[in-house]
Amino acid sequence: MALQDVCKWQAPDTQELSPHLSQAGGWAVPRGCDPPTFLQTQGPRLAHGTTTLAFRFRHGVIAAADTRSSCSNYVACPASRKVIPVHQHLLGTTSGTSADCTTWYRVLQRELRLRALREGQLPSVASAAKLLSAMMSRYRGLDLCVATALCGWDRSGPALFYVYSDGTRLQGDIFSVGSGSPYAYGVLDRGYRYDMTTQEAYALARCAVAHATHRDAYSGGSVDLFHVRESGWEYVSRNDAWVLYSELQKLPELEEQEEKEASQVHPEPATPAQSW
């Protein structure tokens, strides 16, 4: 508008992202001070330790996590919820700074709800991941730490995206995030098949997190298990991590017994007589 241009006033754009968040870099720091360095030297010590995992298979997406919230050497909460529902068909596993994760998930929930109202249908998981990574990449360099796997079921079927607070956005079949992720990846890579049954998938997820809690100091407590189906997400179970691990340790004894029985039925071939 002509008058607008003269007064240099910018009308708010309704199509843009609507979060009323302060501009990235808008910190009250002393003049000449650079926010990232300031945070590193003076900022709160944020520690992140967790094991979360998610994988997609024929019957949906499984999300599992431990429940230990740690702050350096202190267990702040042994029973925290690390898998956050965004809407009926979308879950997010959270890793990194708990506060950052919960805040950004609330922002994402709001964005998705607004778009659902405008368009008449929920955005796809790919869109949600894109929105989240775009929102967070504006705060790059300011020590945001959110490493999350978005698990959902949309028009294209089961969908899984990994989003990191520097703006990384990856699509994949298996993701594990957190300090316990190397241990979980080992178990997952061994047992994953796209055509698993639901029970096999539950067992695999529980096994992976239990093993990670056994070795990683920052993971423990219980194992939460979620399943996203076509009809929406479902909270499958919460099992104590130590109990789970002990039960898994019992299984090899059963295997050994089976081997013994098998060898009795089919005796090993006798060594051939030595010929002089």
Added chain:
Amino acid sequence: MASRYDRAITVFSPDGHLFQVEYAQEAVKKGSTAVGIRGTNIVVLGVEKKSVAKLQDERTVRKICALDDHVCMAFAGLTADARVVINRARVECQSHKLTVEDPVTVEYITRFIATLKQKYTQSNGRRPFGISALIVGFDDDGIPRLYQTDPSGTYHAWKANAIGRSAKTVREFLEKNYTEDAIANDNEAIKLAIRALLEVVQSGGKNIELAIIRRNQPLKMFSAKEIELQVTAIEKEKEEAEKKKSKKTV
């Protein structure tokens, strides 16, 4: 009465009219006819080509424009206004893809164009866009869509519609002839669009421009030859229908 209430368009007249918007609709009625048809697996856009001067390059006059791979539009009214709207719509299609990874739905981009037009009916110092648009395309779910916008910023979905000069005649023709059989297959839908245009276009197929989108395929503009083929087929059908009629009466 009207003359006192049409200077600044932000002002309503005492009986509730926005006269500038209505005058814009008059400008649309002066533009060359455009017709849109929504078939079962195809959407068709046809426009009347205004005859060009001898020295003018015909190819620079384009009334059917692609907004994205799966959406296109035709307009009636002021060409310059249309150019601005089309540009903004094209940018919005790509911005949408960048922000949410999905291509726009036909309804979304129609709503965007309509909102843009409405903004210009509620600003001081600006006049409304003098165009009506027919927007066609397929959504991700494979359903064909046809929408029409007008200078006031309203939009509606249609099965078949016409805008521009003699739009009323064409619309009446469509109301009579748009049946399930008429759009049974793609070719029939194309023929219906051409027949509708031939009602009002002088000098036949030479002055018609046609474009189609089939499901999961990009926009296809018909060449003059292809249009001629369709027109000849239509004329043959007409002759045969005439013969049958005369046989019956005898």
